[in-house]
Amino acid sequence: MTDIIDHYVDQYIADSARTSASLPDWLCAQKESAISQFKESGFPTLKDEDWRYTSLKSVVSKFFEVKVDETSGSADLSEFLISELDSYRMVFIDGRFSQQHSNLPDAVTGGDITALGSMTTAEFEHAPQALTQDQTTKHGFSALNVAFSSDGYVIQVADNTKLDKPVEILFVSLSENTAALPRNVIQMGNYSQAELIERHVSKNGLSALNNSTCQVDIAEGGKLDYYLVETMSNSATQVTSLNAELAKDSTFSCRTLTLGGGLVRNNLTVSLNQPGAHCDMLGLYSIAGKQHVDNHTNVIHAAPHCTSNELYKGVLDQRSRAVFHGRIKVEQDAQKTDAVQSNNNLLLSANAEIDTKPQLEIYADDVKCAHGATVGQIDETSLFYLRSRGIDETDARSLLTFAFVNDVMEQVEVEALRESLSTELAARLIDENVSLSVS
Amino acid sequence: MTTTESDLVPLLKRDYKEGFITDIDSETLPPGLDEDVIRTISAKKNEPEWMLEWRLEGYKRWLEMAPPEWAHLHHPPVDFQDISYFSAPKQKPLLDSLDEVDPKLLETYEKLGIPIDEQKMLAGVKVAVDAVFDSVSVATTFKETLLEAGVIFCPISEALQEYPELIKQYLGTVVPPSDNYYAALNSAVFSDGSFVFIPKGVRCPMELSTYFRINEMNTGQFERTLIVAEDDSYVSYLEGCTAPMRDENQLHAAVVELVAMKGAEIKYSTVQNWYPGDEDGKGGIYNFVTKRGACRGQGAKISWTQVETGSAITWKYPSVLLEGDDTVGEFYSVALTNNYQQADTGTKMVHIGKNSKSTIISKGISAGKGQNAYRGLVKILKGAENARNYSQCDSLLMGDKCGAHTFPYMEVKNPSAIVEHEATTSRIGEDQLFYCRQRGMSEEDAVSMIVNGFCKEVFKELPMEFAVEAQKLLGISLEGSVG
Numbered sequence: 018m019t020d021i022i023d024h025y026v027d028q029y030i031a032d033s034a035r036t037s038a039s040l041p042d043w044l045c046a047q048k049e050s051a052i053s054q055f056k057e058s059g060f061p062t063l064k065d066e067d068w069r070y071t072s073l074k075s076v077v078s079k080f081f082e083v084k085v086d087e088t089s090g091s092a093d094l095s096e097f098l099i100s101e102l103d104s105y106r107m108v109f110i111d112g113r114f115s116q117q118h119s120n121l122p123d124a125v126t127g128g129d130i131t132a133l134g135s136m137t138t139a140e141f142e143h144a145p146q147a148l149t150q151d152q153t154t155k156h157g158f159s160a161l162n163v164a165f166s167s168d169g170y171v172i173q174v175a176d177n178t179k180l181d182k183p184v185e186i187l188f189v190s191l192s193e194n195t196a197a198l199p200r201n202v203i204q205m206g207n208y209s210q211a212e213l214i215e216r217h218v219s220k221n222g223l224s225a226l227n228n229s230t231c232q233v234d235i236a237e238g239g240k241l242d243y244y245l246v247e248t249m250s251n252s253a254t255q256v257t258s259l260n261a262e263l264a265k266d267s268t269f270s271c272r273t274l275t276l277g278g279g280l281v282r283n284n285l286t287v288s289l290n291q292p293g294a295h296c297d298m299l300g301l302y303s304i305a306g307k308q309h310v311d312n313h314t315n316v317i318h319a320a321p322h323c324t325s326n327e328l329y330k331g332v333l334d335q336r337s338r339a340v341f342h343g344r345i346k347v348e349q350d351a352q353k354t355d356a357v358q359s360n361n362n363l364l365l366s367a368n369a370e371i372d373t374k375p376q377l378e379i380y381a382d383d384v385k386c387a388h389g390a391t392v393g394q395i396d397e398t399s400l401f402y403l404r405s406r407g408i409d410e411t412d413a414r415s416l417l418t419f420a421f422v423n424d425v426m427e428q429v430e431v432e433a434l435r436e437s438l439s440t441e442l443a444a445r446l447i448d449e450n451v452s453l454s455v456s
Numbered sequence: 457m458t459t460t461e462s463d464l465v466p467l468l469k470r471d472y473k474e475g476f477i478t479d480i481d482s483e484t485l486p487p488g489l490d491e492d493v494i495r496t497i498s499a500k501k502n503e504p505e506w507m508l509e510w511r512l513e514g515y516k517r518w519l520e521m522a523p524p525e526w527a528h529l530h531h532p533p534v535d536f537q538d539i540s541y542f543s544a545p546k547q548k549p550l551l552d553s554l555d556e557v558d559p560k561l562l563e564t565y566e567k568l569g570i571p572i573d574e575q576k577m578l579a580g581v582k583v584a585v586d587a588v589f590d591s592v593s594v595a596t597t598f599k600e601t602l603l604e605a606g607v608i609f610c611p612i613s614e615a616l617q618e619y620p621e622l623i624k625q626y627l628g629t630v631v632p633p634s635d636n637y638y639a640a641l642n643s644a645v646f647s648d649g650s651f652v653f654i655p656k657g658v659r660c661p662m663e664l665s666t667y668f669r670i671n672e673m674n675t676g677q678f679e680r681t682l683i684v685a686e687d688d689s690y691v692s693y694l695e696g697c698t699a700p701m702r703d704e705n706q707l708h709a710a711v712v713e714l715v716a717m718k719g720a721e722i723k724y725s726t727v728q729n730w731y732p733g734d735e736d737g738k739g740g741i742y743n744f745v746t747k748r749g750a751c752r753g754q755g756a757k758i759s760w761t762q763v764e765t766g767s768a769i770t771w772k773y774p775s776v777l778l779e780g781d782d783t784v785g786e787f788y789s790v791a792l793t794n795n796y797q798q799a800d801t802g803t804k805m806v807h808i809g810k811n812s813k814s815t816i817i818s819k820g821i822s823a824g825k826g827q828n829a830y831r832g833l834v835k836i837l838k839g840a841e842n843a844r845n846y847s848q849c850d851s852l853l854m855g856d857k858c859g860a861h862t863f864p865y866m867e868v869k870n871p872s873a874i875v876e877h878e879a880t881t882s883r884i885g886e887d888q889l890f891y892c893r894q895r896g897m898s899e900e901d902a903v904s905m906i907v908n909g910f911c912k913e914v915f916k917e918l919p920m921e922f923a924v925e926a927q928k929l930l931g932i933s934l935e936g937s938v939g
Contacts, residue, residue, distance in 0.1 A: 066526060349856065349857070352856070362868075364868065364870070364871035364873075365871060366871060367838070367870065367871055369869075369871065370867070370868065370869045371866070371867075371868045372865070372866065372867045372868075373865075373866045373868075374863065374864060374865045374866070375862075375864060375877065375879070376861075376862060376863050376864070377851075377860070377861060377862040377879060377881065378528075378859070378861045378862075379851065379853065379859060379860045379861065379881050380857075380858075380859040381853075381856055382853035382854065382855060382856045382858065382883045383856070383883055384853075384881060384883075385881070385882070386879075386880070386881040387878075387879065387880045387881070388862070388877075388878075388879050389876070389877060389878045389879070390864070390866060390875075390876075390877045391874075391875065391876045391877070392836075392866060392868045392873060392874070392875040393873070393874040393875070393876070394871065394872065394874070
């Protein structure tokens with residue numbers, strides 16, 4: 018493992034020699050502290066309780082190059098775009114911001130949308146607190162990400178404003194053997210409202226690492242609808258670490274939709290810091306082949322009268338494997354908490370595997386907490402109903418499978434996105450699902 | 457310095473006490489653990505050579521391991537060299553009548569509803585040989601009944617002398633010496649325990665609990681229990697007692713192994729009420745137990761029921777390996793933590809055979825500053841077609857300084873499996889309390905009733921007389937935690 022650590026540390030040294038002069042001191046300090054943490058911890062191993070079901074062999078055996086130079090603007094990205102989606106679009110290619118492909122007006126009313134890699138000294142001076150505050154890096158991946166702080170989106174939404182269009186961020190991996198390390202920040206002002214769609218895609222058959230972090234701060238009464246859409250190719254690795262801090266009466270809705278990626282790991286931590294905060298976390302994974310999806314969620318109820326609601330649903334086919342580890346922590350002061358968590362899984366193949374761990378840690382007594390997890394098959398009575406209506410078994414099964422996960426999809430409020438993903442899901446589960454008939 | 461006679465009296469008394477201890481010292485090894493200690497234990501017990509080898513193997517493995525730290529428990533590290541690993545059973549000085557017994561203890565017995573003669577026995581009062589309740593003769597009668605049925609039930613050290621081949625065949629096959637840190641330690645130094653063997657087709661004529669209660673109450677610090685049920689046999693075994701146990705040893709590391717062959721059923725119930733430490737969390741027993749059963753044959757069934765109210769630290773995961781087809785595993789648990797008690801307990805159900813089923817019902821009650829964690833694993837292996845699991849973990853919190861935690865792990869590798877886990881956390885509602893108070897119940901009675909209702913699903917699995925006592929026990933353990 019030391020080899021791989023040295024590999025990244027060497028790149029870090031070269032990169033910071035080039036860039037540090039133009040960066041503010043606080044950012045250099047963050048980077049330094051993060052790299053020393055990375056040197057110490059390296060990448061997590063199966064021995065870490067939080068990574069016990071996810072082997073990182075494929076990641077630590079490859080020496081990915083972190084792309085530091087500006088990207089070329091000639092690539093054709095049309096295959097990755099959702100044409101009906103009307104949005105403010107930022108495009109990052111191999112982790113670097115691409116102005117040419119983006120679709121950003123000079124000024125967005127109430128919003129400030131920039132790329133970390135091209136921030137000027139003046140912009141750094143007005144950088145949101147979510148970026149300037151001390152960063153907590155929980156594992157080697159986020160430490161590595163903060164160490165480079167090479168690029169990423171920095172979005173601020175002003176008090177009492179609502180963005181008129183969703184902001185779409187497209188992370189595209191195009192070059193073989195690269196590591197994209199976008200470091201992202203969203204700061205929501207008092208009573209502000211926004212929709213943000215973060216999409217991760219890659220060229221087919223590409224071996225690449227996308228290791229992103231996202232710091233979300235929502236001030237009083239703010240509301241953020243956040244979509245994490247993961248459709249990279251099955252040869253790519255994606256690690257996402259999101260940390261959200263919620264103030265009084267704010268709402269954070271997070272939907273994680275995973276259809277692609279060879280190895281996908283999502284670490285979502287949401288802290289409900291003041292009374293009245295609410296968070297919704299919905300997740301969907303539909304995987305096949307040798308895909309491995311690991312969802313880690315950590316909801317921390319640190320203040321009274323907060324509510325959280327979590328639902329993750331997954332369908333696993335062929336040799337795929339999914340991991341769900343949901344943790345709800347209710348601290349001593351967090352009386353009147355209402356927290357619900359559930360994880361439901363459908364295994365379609367004899368070689369698929371699910372490891373689920375819904376975990377509760379409760380230190381307050383006046384709370385309502387419930388969690389549940391299921392692994393099972395399609396309900397026989399529903400199947401019988403469809404068959405009695407003349408639908409053959411294969412079709413009936415695939416319809417029910419689709420319906421099982423699609424209720425999460427229906428919670429996607431951006432219509433164009435929902436249509437596009439729903440179609441993809443239907444194509445995957447209804448038409449092409451060969452192994453359904455086998456089981 | 458002058459010495460008066462009155463000064464001498466306490467000294468004289470103390471002299472007697474120490475003299476008494478010196479008397480046993482010849483049977484106690486000095487603290488510390490090395491190979492020689494293990495050889496001495498084995499020699500004292502006159503064990504066969506292979507048994508010594510087995511112990512040494514356990515010791516070797518133990519040296520290579522580190523104490524597990526993953527549990528949701530906080531305690532200072534245990535100094536394993538500060539423990540004496542062999543001492544002959546302690547002779548309690550016999551008292552002449554119940555009047556000499558600590559009135560607090562008597563009060564507890566009273567509340568538990570333990571008959572007066574049994575109280576005497578528990579408290580170590582001399583019981584006249586011709587008393588109505590003659591423990592010796594009753595025990596002898598039981599022994600005869602068991603022998604007639606062909607059931608072997610004896611201390612494991614005795615079994616090593618009389619049935620060495622049975623022990624050799626089964627010992628360590630469910631919990632191997634290398635299983636975990638505390639199991640390895642136990643394998644190396646276990647002092648005694650019970651051995652039960654139920655031959656083919658025999659239904660054990662009595663609850664072994666009954667026998668246990670009358671005969672032998674002194675459990676060792678490193679107890680080892682092995683129960684083997686041959687084809688189509690049945691046995692129900694109860695370990696422990698609702699009466700408070702004041703044990704001097706702080707560390708307990710027991711191992712229990714169950715083997716159920718084709719169609720056999722073993723029901724193992726535990727009531728544990730060891731010293732939990734005082735109200736400030738000082739003292740108390742550390743209880744690190746490895747319990748596991750193997751359903752070896754088709755249709756075998758193992759059922760664990762536990763009521764854990766004592767100990768400062770409880771680290772215990774009674775598990776079932778469902779190896780045969782159509783096997784059944786059950787786990788029913790009530791764990792209560794009050795004051796500074798901490799419990800990390802749960803189960804492991806490993807589904808290997810087809811159509812294997814498991815049920816987990818866990819009820820955790822936290823009061824005072826207690827921390828109560830359920831940690832369970834349900835593992836469905838690839839070959840376990842149509843496996844079925846249902847888990848339910850409910851927690852009840854009393855007071856705002858305690859904690860209730862749930863760590864369920866589910867690993868499923870077969871698509872035909874149905875695995876369900878549910879957990880809820882709640883407190884005793886003001887309205888529930890109000891309702892009971894309004895009907896004329898005292899607050900403590902109301903709480904006790906609500907808690908017992910909460911635990912009903914588990915209590916109904918206990919042998920009847922224990923179920924009654926266990927209910928009362930909960931009430932006593934919760935005393936002072938309300939209001």
